[in-house]
Amino acid sequence: MVEKVAIAGLGLIGGSLARRLAARGVEVTAWNHRPHPYAQAEAEGIHCVPALDGLVDAEPDVLVLCNPLKAMPDMLHSLKPLLNAHPDITLTDVGSVKAEVRAQVAEAGLGECYVGAHPMAGNELSGWQAANPALYDNALWALTVDERTEYRRFLAVARLVADNVGNRLIVLDDDTHxxxxxxxxxxxxxxxxxxxxxxxxxxxxxxxxxxxxxxxxxxxxxxxxxxxxxxxxxxxxxxxxxxxxxxxxxxxxxxxxxxxxxxxxxxxxxxxxGQPFRDYKANGNGVETRNLPIPPQGWQQALLQSARRGEALTGFLDDRTARISTPKAM
Amino acid sequence: MVEKVAIAGLGLIGGSLARRLAARGVEVTAWNHRPHPYAQAEAEGIHCVPALDGLVDAEPDVLVLCNPLKAMPDMLHSLKPLLNAHPDITLTDVGSVKAEVRAQVAEAGLGECYVGAHPMAGNELSGWQAANPALYDNALWALTVDERTEYRRFLAVARLVADNVGNRLIVLDDDTHxxxxxxxxxxxxxxxxxxxxxxxxxxxxxxxxxxxxxxxxxxxxxxxxxxxxxxxxxxxxxxxxxxxxxxxxxxxxxxxxxxxxxxxxxxxxxxxxGQPFRDYKANGNGVETRNLPIPPQGWQQALLQSARRGEALTGFLDDRTARISTPKAM
Structure with missing residues (x-):
């Protein structure tokens, strides 16, 4: 469970996330490139700030970039000095392509605090007006890590997704994603x-x-x-x-x-x-739940192999033991 | 409007058609390769006969073959002498491929009385138990003709579809279909x-x-x-x-x-x-209705051109004037 989250970008994905987290008791600070959502967001308990430094000054556990990919280089450039002054903040995003974002983050010198994320949620709409906390109902997130990712960074984002948003997640490297x-x-x-x-x-x-x-x-x-x-x-x-x-x-x-x-x-x-896929689809959703110990060394590969077996993380018993569902696999 | 229809095959497509026509007051005679649907069909006013000759002896305006394609050669072989004795009966079918059926019909020497038909209706189910008159709600049929098709044969099947079944139809050659x-x-x-x-x-x-x-x-x-x-x-x-x-x-x-x-x-x-198709789909269903005179010569081409313009026949004012809908076109 994390306590404070900052969100940059209140479009469909970021707005829905902010509303869902605020409704679930998380302290949410948000910024948007235009302030039109602020009145309604504030009324829902989302603290809105006029500039990016406000996001960092709130000292969130996790800062979630929900801006369009094309705005990413400018955003990262602006955030770099701010995040350098607050090294405990973990940075993540919600983009649908992960290798390119990690490259941009590394280019900005922010690779150490970054964990990639991609919520499998969305629809044909866009913008704050379409934001809806239910967008994340039963959603699965892919988190992406590399061999340099600190476990505590991964854990912060994973707990945000599982404990706070209430979703399932799988852990991948960028290329696999x-x-x-x-x-x-x-x-x-x-x-x-x-x-x-x-x-x-x-x-x-x-x-x-x-x-x-x-x-x-x-x-x-x-x-x-x-x-x-x-x-x-x-x-x-x-x-x-x-x-x-x-x-x-x-x-x-x-x-x-x-x-x-x-x-x-x-x-x-x-x-x-294609019969294995037909069988997989016909298998229904018989979910078995069990514990997965996460090893201190090679945890990235252990979690990737878990995803390959069709498992998803649903929560944590403690920092080194995940609860996983094994719905079905091919 | 036709008065008497015979149906060979009471599966999903044939059974649904028989039930719809009987419910709409048409005299329906049916045969199935196994008699299990007969009790229920008779209770719905469908006259069931034990052998193919019963279909022909009923002197229907149109005999609709609703058997599987693989049974077609045997069916046609059995029907040939029966239809030769009743030359006014028009033969049609409901298969999803048309050139092959016409070739089989010609091979059996029944080409003169044949008009192809393919109702765009169906679902993942099959058999009499799944038969449902509502399967044809708002359905479109493709009828197929060639240069040798007699207009009266076409008209019998077209009126069956438009006036009796209550559906729209377009007229094509087999290859275009x-x-x-x-x-x-x-x-x-x-x-x-x-x-x-x-x-x-x-x-x-x-x-x-x-x-x-x-x-x-x-x-x-x-x-x-x-x-x-x-x-x-x-x-x-x-x-x-x-x-x-x-x-x-x-x-x-x-x-x-x-x-x-x-x-x-x-x-x-x-x-x-692909923008024309996106626009076409976005255009909605603004249906304009008008009359289409059908020329005595070259009626096949005239109707094919109508289909190419996106029009569909919805009924007949008289034997040479169709009502057409022009919903939208690319």
Missing amino acids: DSCAAMISHMPHVVATALINELVGDENRNIAAALAAGSWRDMTRVALTDPNRTRAMVDEDAANVEHLLRHMASRLTVVADNLRDGDADAIKSFFAE | DSCAAMISHMPHVVATALINELVGDENRNIAAALAAGSWRDMTRVALTDPNRTRAMVDEDAANVEHLLRHMASRLTVVADNLRDGDADAIKSFFAE
Whole structure:
């Protein structure tokens, strides 16, 4: 449990987090690049400050950067002298790409106090007006660490997420996070966009759109969201997305070849290959809970292996013993 | 309006159609390869017959084949002598691939009385127990014709769909139907399956699955349905699916190349390309209704062009004047 949290940026993610923490009794100090949310935020018990130094002067256990990624270098530059004067404050963020943020933090000379974080929460909306504490209901966070991360820094952010926000978390290195995010979000966004481009390029596009039912609607939904936001997301994780797109192109070409050759066995294998994921989805949510001792040495790898087994941290018995859920795994 | 309809096959699609038509006052005669639905069907006013000749002896305006595609050759072989004795009966079907059915119908020597049909209705269920008249609520049908189709045959099926079932319809040739169905359903099913295969093949698959949110869930939902059914669907439309998979592979490779090269303009173009479809989806459902005269010559092409404009037939003022809705178009 942490007592004081500072939040920079009261948009959808930061605003929802501030409201949720304040409602759960945490002392929250917040800053936003424009003051329009302040009156309502103050009414909800969120202490708002006019400048970044106010966030640091509040001496929070954790300072959460909820600003857009493009504002990150300027933010870090401004925070550097402030945080140097308050070395106990742990810095984290909520960005959807982690390697780039850690590089920016290191560039600003703030690497020692940083733990990466990415809450798997969000919707198509944005801004303080859309902020809602329920956005974090049942959310899972990915925290990212490296071999230099101090355990106490990790513990501060992990306890904030598990004890204060009331969420589950998994612990990864930045590259694992970014490649997995590319797999389940960034690359599929490109695929969905390629699908609508394929339809738009067809002379029978109105006919195809008229025939379209649930499968098409579901597979193209994400292509309908703001293409500039999607493009930024893909750009930020370009190498991973590129890699996975080549895999996908190769998989689709193999199926095309098999269809041309009438290779029934190969087609059958293609459709059987994903069975572990079908079984995983069919398994339901039978959650078993148990304790995971966290070793003093190699704790980063121990927690990564736990995540690979499909486990998530739900809380702490003490500083070196996590409670984990093992919902299901492939 | 037609008065008498015969239905072969009381599964999800045929059973739902029989129940809907009977409830709307049509004289329905039905046959099923197993008699288990008969007691309940008879109680709903559907006249059930023990053999195929009973369907033809009832002298329906339209005989609708709702059997699985794999049973089609045997069905047609059995129906051939019966329909030859009743040349006024129009034959149609409800299969999701049309060129192959027409070829089978022609092979059986029944091409003259045939009009293709594909109701865009269905769900993950199957069998009489799942049959539900509401399955056809607001459904769109694709009817398929060729240059040899007699107008009166088309009109019988079109009036059955519009006046009796109460649905909208568009009129296509078989190839246009099959390539559009490949676009919005068969090919995307392969893409969804390739996505789950990609995840299953990754050492971090449990982590990726844990991070997965709405975009992944929606884009892979259809890959969770019975892979054997999907495989059969893809096999039946193999050439179109192959063609579209190669297009998709090429599109994904181009984006991968652009990401590698950091070609921001090309990436921007890629995300802009599908804008007509985004606009189309955002346009809502402002339906304008007007009359479409159907010319005696070239009616097939006239109706295909209407479908290309995004129009759908909703009924008939008289035998040569359709009512059409023009909801929206790209």
